[in-house]
Amino acid sequence: MTTDPRIQASFDRQSMMATLGARLVETGEGSATIAAPILPGAMQQQGFGHAGLTFSIGDSAAGYAALTLIPVTQEIVTAEIKINLLAPAKGDRLIARGRVIKPGRRLIVVSSDVYAQTDGVERHIACLMGTMMPVDL
Amino acid sequence: MTTDPRIQASFDRQSMMATLGARLVETGEGSATIAAPILPGAMQQQGFGHAGLTFSIGDSAAGYAALTLIPVTQEIVTAEIKINLLAPAKGDRLIARGRVIKPGRRLIVVSSDVYAQTDGVERHIACLMGTMMPVDL
Amino acid sequence: MTTDPRIQASFDRQSMMATLGARLVETGEGSATIAAPILPGAMQQQGFGHAGLTFSIGDSAAGYAALTLIPVTQEIVTAEIKINLLAPAKGDRLIARGRVIKPGRRLIVVSSDVYAQTDGVERHIACLMGTMMPVDL
Amino acid sequence: MTTDPRIQASFDRQSMMATLGARLVETGEGSATIAAPILPGAMQQQGFGHAGLTFSIGDSAAGYAALTLIPVTQEIVTAEIKINLLAPAKGDRLIARGRVIKPGRRLIVVSSDVYAQTDGVERHIACLMGTMMPVDL
Numbered sequence: 001m002t003t004d005p006r007i008q009a010s011f012d013r014q015s016m017m018a019t020l021g022a023r024l025v026e027t028g029e030g031s032a033t034i035a036a037p038i039l040p041g042a043m044q045q046q047g048f049g050h051a052g053l054t055f056s057i058g059d060s061a062a063g064y065a066a067l068t069l070i071p072v073t074q075e076i077v078t079a080e081i082k083i084n085l086l087a088p089a090k091g092d093r094l095i096a097r098g099r100v101i102k103p104g105r106r107l108i109v110v111s112s113d114v115y116a117q118t119d120g121v122e123r124h125i126a127c128l129m130g131t132m133m134p135v136d137l
Numbered sequence: 138m139t140t141d142p143r144i145q146a147s148f149d150r151q152s153m154m155a156t157l158g159a160r161l162v163e164t165g166e167g168s169a170t171i172a173a174p175i176l177p178g179a180m181q182q183q184g185f186g187h188a189g190l191t192f193s194i195g196d197s198a199a200g201y202a203a204l205t206l207i208p209v210t211q212e213i214v215t216a217e218i219k220i221n222l223l224a225p226a227k228g229d230r231l232i233a234r235g236r237v238i239k240p241g242r243r244l245i246v247v248s249s250d251v252y253a254q255t256d257g258v259e260r261h262i263a264c265l266m267g268t269m270m271p272v273d274l
Numbered sequence: 275m276t277t278d279p280r281i282q283a284s285f286d287r288q289s290m291m292a293t294l295g296a297r298l299v300e301t302g303e304g305s306a307t308i309a310a311p312i313l314p315g316a317m318q319q320q321g322f323g324h325a326g327l328t329f330s331i332g333d334s335a336a337g338y339a340a341l342t343l344i345p346v347t348q349e350i351v352t353a354e355i356k357i358n359l360l361a362p363a364k365g366d367r368l369i370a371r372g373r374v375i376k377p378g379r380r381l382i383v384v385s386s387d388v389y390a391q392t393d394g395v396e397r398h399i400a401c402l403m404g405t406m407m408p409v410d411l
Numbered sequence: 412m413t414t415d416p417r418i419q420a421s422f423d424r425q426s427m428m429a430t431l432g433a434r435l436v437e438t439g440e441g442s443a444t445i446a447a448p449i450l451p452g453a454m455q456q457q458g459f460g461h462a463g464l465t466f467s468i469g470d471s472a473a474g475y476a477a478l479t480l481i482p483v484t485q486e487i488v489t490a491e492i493k494i495n496l497l498a499p500a501k502g503d504r505l506i507a508r509g510r511v512i513k514p515g516r517r518l519i520v521v522s523s524d525v526y527a528q529t530d531g532v533e534r535h536i537a538c539l540m541g542t543m544m545p546v547d548l
Contacts, residue, residue, distance in 0.1 A: 019156065019178040043176050050153035052193025056158035057529060066164050079381055080190050080405055082219035082356060083495050084520045084540060086513040093322055096158035102497040106380065106407070109495045109538070126518070127512060129495060129540045131354055131405065133380070202298045216518055217542055219493060221403060223376040231356050238401060239360040243517065243544070244490060246358050246401070264375060264383070266358060266403045268491055268542060270517070290461035293430065293452040315430040322426035325489050326467025333462050352462050356493035 003131035012082035030100035032064035048091025058128040061098030068134040074096040074134040081130025108132040138163040167237035169201035186226025195265040198235030199247035203269040218267025228253035245269040275300040304374035306338035323363025332402040334386035335372030340406040348408040357406025365392035382406040412437040425537040437482030441511035443514035460500025473521040477543040492541025502527035520545040
């Protein structure tokens with residue numbers, strides 16, 4: 001599993017990812033995977049991972065999937081994204097897999113699926129669908 | 138400005154809010170306000186607040202707005218929520234104001250607006266619209 | 275109540291609006307209102323108005339709200355829009371009120387609320403939030 | 412290709428589908444396919460299919476995908492659904508393929524993809540993601 005150095009460098013500048021303990025696992029042509037533990041400081045009121053944790057890695061995975069397809073003179077910002085939460089965020093760690101549904105010069109439509117892994121078994125806990133916008137650096 | 142003790146107690150159990158430095162500012166009948174700084178550990182790659190920060194307080198404000206309207210024997214979980222990002226998250230602090238659009242026994246439709254404050258001036262940086270689900274404790 | 279001739283001309287080219295019996299009621303700076311009956315040919319399986327009817331007028335009202343703010347050399351297309359359905363579409367007629375939340379050169383964030391009128395009383399049946407994109411003619 | 416008689420009967424009660432010339436093509440366990448022409452009465456202002464057409468068949472395909480999984484004593488209503496429009500609705504006909512992402516007793520998360528067919532070639536024009544709610548008849 002390899003990661004694009006450009007994506008890795010951008011990821012390393014996202015201090016939110018470090019705060020959440022997230023790391024970039026893999027990038028491909030129009031895809032990116034992020035993994036994160038469910039840290040004691042990222043819980044909601046019932047002791048499961050906060051929706052903000054699931055959203056953060058799902059959004060970043062989708063954004064980095066888009067970043068793999070645009071010129072190096074551009075960055076990606078999220079215009080909008082929707083998350084459907086399917087199950088509680090509990091388990092050993094979370095995996096977010098982002099991919100590009102439709103590339104474009106002005107807008108890039110993306111999706112992301114987040115899974116919770118427990119003893120190597122994955123459970124689908126969230127799906128996201130959104131719009132990324134390339135902006136000049 | 139006062140906060141409902143029940144909402145405050147639930148908020149205090151969300152360790153994600155503490156990690157983000159967020160606090161519950163006010164609750165009303167079908168409304169809740171959360172404020173948060175933009176901490177050094179909550180940035181995206183350009184040095185603005187991460188969408189995950191904006192989402193986290195926007196989602197929690199909407200969820201707590203819903204919690205003000207349901208029996209004490211129930212909790213709220215987010216079924217789905219969408220965020221449109223309007224401007225970069227930069228400034229002195231962020232304010233999320235959640236409110237109930239439509240209460241219901243099975244589903245509660247909510248919205249949330251997030252503002253960035255700089256020198257006392259507010260800028261609208263995100264709007265969220267979603268569905269909360271009451272669940273028995 | 276008046277309508278901008280430019281908006282009216284565009285509306286008149288939308289044959290879907292004629293099929294649904296919809297008419298443009300009013301336009302303002304960043305706002306537009308559309309009314310429609312619930313025709314026998316626009317029902318879902320339980321005899322209420324189809325979500326596609328509510329969506330169609332909600333989306334068009336939001337799009338025309340955006341159109342009021344852009345140069346005459348441009349058109350509006352919907353990039354994405356989300357609808358939360360709050361109550362069944364039943365009554366004498368539906369009213370969709372669109373407005374611009376955040377104007378922009380590349381993207382315009384909009385919302386729309388749809389109401390069902392019965393004996394002059396309005397019931398909130400749907401809310402929409404979306405992104406419109408100005409494109410050159 | 413076959414359709415479940417229960418789904419077909421519900422579809423036949425949706426007068427909106429007849430107005431749009433849509434027909435139920437196929438149903439499976441957690442899936443449903445709907446096809447529709449782009450009728451002269453279903454256009455937006457530029458002469459392409461209206462977003463309301465694409466939405467209507469996308470929403471119905473997703474709803475019927477959900478209906479295949481619930482008891483016969485229940486119906487499905489759309490709680491919320493989001494559509495991202497990827498390309499203009501033009502071509503010989505539209506095909507909407509709905510599927511269940513996550514079944515549930517209270518909520519069913521669904522998605523739908525809409526394609527435009529021209530000379531047998533399909534182009535992806537929209538993706539939808541939403542929440543369906545089973546209700547007792």
